[in-house]
Amino acid sequence: MAVTGIGGLFFRSKDPKALADxxxxxxxxxxTEDNPWIWPQQAGPTVFAPFKADSDYFPADRQWMINFRVDDLDGLIASLKAAGIEVLTKAEWDAPEVGRFARIHDPEGNPIELWEPTAE
Structure with missing residues (x-):
């Protein structure tokens, strides 16, 4: 049920390729050259992807969204809801080859994505 690491950090950029480079x-x-989306680390992969400045993947008034990798999304969602934290899920966010997702916001309104990767 706990966060196990960073699943991704998404932020806007005027020139995503140049910034990533x-x-x-x-x-x-x-x-890496082998995988243009994944930055391998200990404890699992993290997506590192500057987004275009006009991306609608997260709120337009925010420059970033952190993604935390979790090991029990359903348990964490239940715990968050019990604490009065609004949790958003959408079936279209989930993908069998990638995993399941949910979103919350911190007390200052910063977006947080929760990701339970598909078991290997």
Missing amino acids: WYVKHLGVGP
């Missing part, structure tokens, strides 16, 4: 070049953070 800078992170890879200077920090070693970001996608």
